[in-house]
Amino acid sequence: MNAPATHSAELKLPVLETRKLKNNFGAEIFGVDLATASEDELAAVVAAFHLNGAILLRGQTMDPDALVRFVSQFGQPEKHTLTEYTIPTHPFVYRLSNRIRDGKPIGIHNDGVGWHTDYSYKQEPVMCTMLYAVEVPPEGADTLVADMVAAYDSLPEERRRELDPLQVHHSYQHFMETRDFNRRKLTPEQLADSPDVMHPLIRTHPANGRKALWPSSGTVKGIPGLSTEEALALVDELVAYGTQEQFVYRHKWQVGDVLMWDNRCTMHTGTLFDDQKYIREMHRLWVKGDRPY
Numbered sequence: 573m574n575a576p577a578t579h580s581a582e583l584k585l586p587v588l589e590t591r592k593l594k595n596n597f598g599a600e601i602f603g604v605d606l607a608t609a610s611e612d613e614l615a616a617v618v619a620a621f622h623l624n625g626a627i628l629l630r631g632q633t634m635d636p637d638a639l640v641r642f643v644s645q646f647g648q649p650e651k652h653t654l655t656e657y658t659i660p661t662h663p664f665v666y667r668l669s670n671r672i673r674d675g676k677p678i679g680i681h682n683d684g685v686g687w688h689t690d691y692s693y694k695q696e697p698v699m700c701t702m703l704y705a706v707e708v709p710p711e712g713a714d715t716l717v718a719d720m721v722a723a724y725d726s727l728p729e730e731r732r733r734e735l736d737p738l739q740v741h742h743s744y745q746h747f748m749e750t751r752d753f754n755r756r757k758l759t760p761e762q763l764a765d766s767p768d769v770m771h772p773l774i775r776t777h778p779a780n781g782r783k784a785l786w787p788s789s790g791t792v793k794g795i796p797g798l799s800t801e802e803a804l805a806l807v808d809e810l811v812a813y814g815t816q817e818q819f820v821y822r823h824k825w826q827v828g829d830v831l832m833w834d835n836r837c838t839m840h841t842g843t844l845f846d847d848q849k850y851i852r853e854m855h856r857l858w859v860k861g862d863r864p865y
């Protein structure tokens with residue numbers, strides 16, 4: 573006799589084979605080909621992402637159309653600030669690369685070095701970041717992702733109470749004029765597009781209510797109630813605290829890797845590589861996010 577249909581049966585997603593990336597954080601997903609996956613499989617991948625803070629799928633073959641289709645499962649794709657580095661036919665696909673084609677760089681080189689969360693200087697920072705590896709050097713160019721929920725949870729209760737009410741002043745202009753690589757003055761249009769914003773230092777995840785330490789760095793200009801020196805020292809201290817080895821997953825890239833992390837509860841950074849010896853090409857996509865609280 574057939575079992576009666578139930579709502580829970582209708583909502584049941586395929587069970588994915590996974591393993592944790594680091595302690596209780598992140599998941600590597602096995603046995604899913606993203607370019608040909610069924611709707612149910614993709615829904616299960618999205619669910620795994622929201623549960624784990626980061627996901628990794630290796631051995632993928634994704635052209636720009638497939639990348640946009642996949643990232644759209646997570647929400648509305650977000651455009652990029654420096655449009656000269658996007659694929660001309662695909663404005664949502666941004667290239668990180670040291671490759672030169674017809675005398676021009678096809679992507680931005682050495683972007684994303686220094687602990688941060690993407691678009692922290694926007695009113696609504698991107699919810700997630702996806703990187704797809706097209707060409708990778710045999711050494712260097714690692715991506716490190718820090719579990720800022722674990723970092724927050726590990727703080728003494730009194731310290732958490734002190735930090736809970738603090739707001740952080742983020743500025744894209746400040747970031748672009750002071751960073752280590754690709755420093756530049758913004759055009760009036762770029763300035764108008766990214767006015768300064770205030771975000772909480774401790775961010776609540778809208779899907780699960782968990783709190784994360786969310787200092788970012790680079791874009792921080794100050795903290796109301798503290799002097800600039802105190803504010804920057806506090807951010808430096810918290811970034812150093814939250815990026816200790818026990819909270820960090822270090823990803824060593826292989827061609828075909830898809831790595832995605834949830835910017836609402838992580839920070840990330842990249843490491844350098846020998847760019848005279850090797851070519852690197854990564855495709856990055858973003859998904860729109862909400863106002864942090």
Ligand SMILES: [Fe+2]
Nearest residue numbers: 684689690840
């Ligand atoms: Fe980044």
